[in-house]
Amino acid sequence: MTATDSNEASGEGQTVTREELDSVVIRFAGDSGDGMQLTGSQFGATSALMGNDLSTFPDYPAEIRAPAGTTYGVSGFQVHFASKDVRTPGDAPDVLVAMNPAALMVNLPQLKPHGVLVINTDAFTKANLKKAGYEANPLEDHSLDAYRLLAVDITKRTLEAVRPHGLSSKNGARCKNVWTLGLLYWLFDRDPAPTTQWLETKFKKKPDIAEANKAALRAGHIFAENTALPNGIHPYTVPKAELPKGTYRSIDGNTAAAYGVVMGAKLAGLPVMYGSYPITPASALLHHLAKLKHMDVTTFQAEDEIAAVCSAIGASFGGALGVTGTSGPGLALKTEAVGLAIGAELPLVIVDVQRGGPSTGLPTKTEQSDLLFAIYGRNGDAPLPVLAAATPGDCFHMAVEAVRIATQFMTPVILLTDGYLANGAEPWKIPDLDAYEPFPVTFQTETENFQPFAHDPETGIRRWVKAGTPGLMYRTGGLEKADGPGNISYDPDNHQAMTTMRADKIARVADSIPEAVIEQGEATGELVYVGWGSTHGAITQAVGQLLGEGHSVSHIHLRYMNPLPKGLERLLRGFKQVVVPEMNNGMLDKVLRAEFLIDAKGVNKVKGLPFQIHELVEDAYQRLGVNHEHSNVIAMGAE
């Protein structure tokens, strides 16, 4: 880490010397009612606007308001912002903001050695300490001596700041997160203006709340500026990152996927009918799309997951783009209907925002454990294309791809994202939309010799007939259809031919997707990591580090899970070791073994948390037989 001094003007013409850092990870933690998600996302948004690269990671409990002060009610939000390329929210935080003892209890083990601890001392009451499981007050027993402690009576100071605005002390105390944000803004040289604006918009209808929050933000800022900071803590600054030129915005995976669906529909020339049932962490897809009625998007909040997918299938039968979104338990409920869409050869896009399983599992935590289910999880021989987005922004592009493949191949497509992508935000260069090639749908209209299930002899694809077209009345359904006329058929040879035809059609999707490539490293060598989905960031940074150290490691990242991209087998055979890091108990490695008879090994993590870079680096050392001293990375700005 490089640290140079930089002079910045601040306050009343005072000069503040700021230490320049290239990368900082802050973890905001507090009760689920403390507004930590909001605080963290504001810090992230502001840092993005200031030109940093960043990645965020919300980590919150499934309960909306777990009992106050308990460890299981702790809500966290990690922001990694830097003047260099950022791919993950950071392994361990440099700075921990703990709004109460429970937040400290849960998060302290992750804080880097000599990390900065910002603590709200007002919350360290006897009762709260007990609830969090502390025998003694850590602020008094020297157990925090190894850290750089900034202990502030935040609640009291917040109440003082908001008093002129006449809030009750309960409502006033709610502003403490914003006060803390003000403090951190000063400490890290962030411009408070975007948050001020945001508060004004958010509380447009409650001006007193808006004013109180603005006062709290200012007070936190002023406090930091005028306080003698404890030893080892200075004002810092993190310069802009060098990002490719363009216009940027911040985006999370759910927003990107929702917008990608709309983009795909525009390229196909179709209206969207999104049928959905609320489920964590996919509900935001419905929220985003429900706002876009002026973009030819109809949303239908169905009575359950089955009705949601069925309404989408009905819409496709009626000539719209049927789309549904869900998470694992919902995908389980939808499977029978997905098979119907396969048999009826209708387009359908299913976005599965994966979360921890089995069953209800870990609703708010991330996992990649629906892969085999997405590829194989239906009754009968029922193949369909499965795609996976690698980053929050990539959800946009892969959703467009899902629409393209669904409409061009007349098939349901599953797009896999996950809780980490869905809620994590990153600066996103707004893509050049003109670069997207349209793929307009042409419905069948010719009535002569019409056969609803006539298949193109080369592609095995049938034409889409929009119900309502004169002269093309046809009947379809879940029963096997005679190739061509589509009447019910129990003919053995027909079923054989139709089953083969459906499988071949999906296999041919491989002709329309990019070939497999090596993303990092040499085309042959000792070890290749094959990743898919949201492990992209961690693998990229780990492999980058390993390459820098001179090791023979490469990285392939899959976005098309079924069919797999062409050329993959050839690439894999160029390496002595093929290793698949996944947030599941081993899935893609099984697929690679089954497809290619390659001895793929897994690195598996199912903690509801994304991979950390060091976990993969250490895995590589082990596989490469590298002896390395285990060294703890110390926190930013520490001597």
Next chain:
Amino acid sequence: MNATIPANALKKKDFASDQDVRWCPGCGDYAILSGVQKAMAEVGAPPHQVAIVSGIGCSSRFPYYMGTYGFHSIHGRAPAIATGVKLANPELHVWVITGDGDGFSIGGNHMLHVLRRNVDLNIILFNNEIYGLTKGQYSPTTEIGHVTPSSPYGSIDQPVIPARFALGAGAGFVARGYDVAKELSALFVEAHAHQGASFVEVLQNCVVFNDGIFEEVANKKTGSDHHIWVKNGEPMIFGKAQDKGIRVSPKTGHLEVVALGDGITEDDLCRHDETNVERAWDLAHMEGGLTAFGVLYRVPGVAYDAAVRQQLADVKAQKGNLTMEELLRQGHTWDV
């Protein structure tokens, strides 16, 4: 908005497909199929503007026999599929064909919601009080005590009363008929005319697994003593000799069957009021072996799909079209 063709231009056969009908000979489904085809010819909706969506079961084979668009979907889910069809293509006249098992067992949840949402669909429930396609198990409408392969000692399941379920779900149109009734196609025409979800229960004889359960009600000779066709505004009289009627019981305030004469005249009888939900509730399940047919309940309402379209139009009018470029640039952006 829906195009119609001048009366008499379309014939019943215009709504038949080229497929052989494969129900058991004598099955009540044939008469219902004929009734629907006749109604459609009368309504004058061109076949390409009709979509029939069904679930699974004997009755759900229905779409294959219609020369319209048809979707034989999965068990219980026809209302949800049909909702999607209607939302995507409001021009279509969408009919849902379901049975007592399909619509009230596996699909009960969707039935509840499609009715309360008031999607403009015509839902025909073929009620034969048995599972036909799986060979004769008791269904959610089977009477207690009925012996079937899955209830060898008699069914102990309390049956649902479909018309009451529909009323409870908030349906705006609830009607009932029986398979061979000559009035059936007229009932379908009424269902078609109603904006919003129309629920028509048809008592249907399954000759193989539940033959004759509606015999008393539907039989040409005795039926008129056991059923009543209610007509809006008219006194509720029935019986071969028109000697029985329905009045409001002075004791309970509910509808009861009375014999005319002995001081009870036509003036004491209740006139059918389609908009009275309490009366409809009583008519849905009369004591004393009487079954009420006809439109039991009808109130106008806003169809869900119409409200969806209205909201789309309103938002468009208010906000104008938004381009993809504009959407992506909403909120904070910055240049690098």
